[in-house]
Amino acid sequence: MYSVKEAFYSLQGEGARAGRAGVFCRFSGCNLWSGRERDRASSLCRFCDTDFVGIDGQNGGRFATADALAEHLAALWPSSLGEAATPYVIFTGGEPLLQLDGTLIDVMHDHGFEVAVETNGTLPPPAGIDWLCVSPKGQAPLALHQGNELKLVYPQPDAMPQRFSALDFEHFFLQPMDRQPQGLEGTTLAETVDYCLTHPQWRLSMQLHKLAGID
Ligand SMILES: C[S@@+](CC[C@H](N)C(=O)[O-])C[C@H]1O[C@@H](n2cnc3c(N)ncnc32)[C@H](O)[C@@H]1O
Numbered sequence: 001m002y003s004v005k006e007a008f009y010s011l012q013g014e015g016a017r018a019g020r021a022g023v024f025c026r027f028s029g030c031n032l033w034s035g036r037e038r039d040r041a042s043s044l045c046r047f048c049d050t051d052f053v054g055i056d057g058q059n060g061g062r063f064a065t066a067d068a069l070a071e072h073l074a075a076l077w078p079s080s081l082g083e084a085a086t087p088y089v090i091f092t093g094g095e096p097l098l099q100l101d102g103t104l105i106d107v108m109h110d111h112g113f114e115v116a117v118e119t120n121g122t123l124p125p126p127a128g129i130d131w132l133c134v135s136p137k138g139q140a141p142l143a144l145h146q147g148n149e150l151k152l153v154y155p156q157p158d159a160m161p162q163r164f165s166a167l168d169f170e171h172f173f174l175q176p177m178d179r180q181p182q183g184l185e186g187t188t189l190a191e192t193v194d195y196c197l198t199h200p201q202w203r204l205s206m207q208l209h210k211l212a213g214i215d
Pocket residue numbers: 030047048049050092093094095096118119120121134135151152153175176177178179
């Protein structure tokens with residue numbers, strides 16, 4: 001059984017593949033925060049910008065089998081595209097590695113999809129992921145030391161970039177912390193730009209979907 005908060009077709013807003021169209025599957029639930037505001041201050045991850053509680057978002061629901069979820073997601077990729085582009089699915093959440101398994105990845109591949117994952121890096125991944133983005137969180141122990149991109153929300157006093165700069169990733173991104181309600185106003189954008197200017201191993205990741213006003 002899979003629990004999905006929402007699923008939608010949009011453009012990847014973050015990291016090395018920013019701008020690429022894909023189907024997002026946002027699984028319900030996370031191991032670093034309950035998703036309830038009253039627990040935020042005492043959680044391992046305290047700055048989350050996402051509602052991942054329940055199954056009540058657009059195209060959300062419970063799916064009994066990998067086949068059922070894969071068909072649901074495949075239907076969100078525009079059929080009019082034909083062979084024009086490789087179908088792309090981005091599993092996120094919440095924490096997708098609480099639910100994503102090898103069977104679902106295999107079935108998405110059978111549907112012709114390339115499979116990307118956005119994870120906090122605290123759980124072991126199933127085999128077969130085509131693009132792995134790891135985003136370490138504060139003091140949460142990192143179980144994943146390799147992948148395609150490491151995308152660190154900045155600044156986090158308990159997770160500064162030097163801790164991760166020697167890990168086995170192709171790309172290293174800093175993403176300024178969006179602190180609602182003040183957003184990027186204040187210091188996080190300027191601080192992040194400054195860190196990238198002085199440590200050019202790290203590249204700036206803006207959350208383009210927020211700038212573009214899309215999901
Ligand atoms: C909502 S998380 C879901 C996937 C997974 N749980 C994780 O943390 O990577 C998706 C991405 O948004 C980033 N993110 C969450 N809250 C943010 C914020 N307030 N500002 C900037 N990025 C944020 C996360 O670090 C992660 O890269």
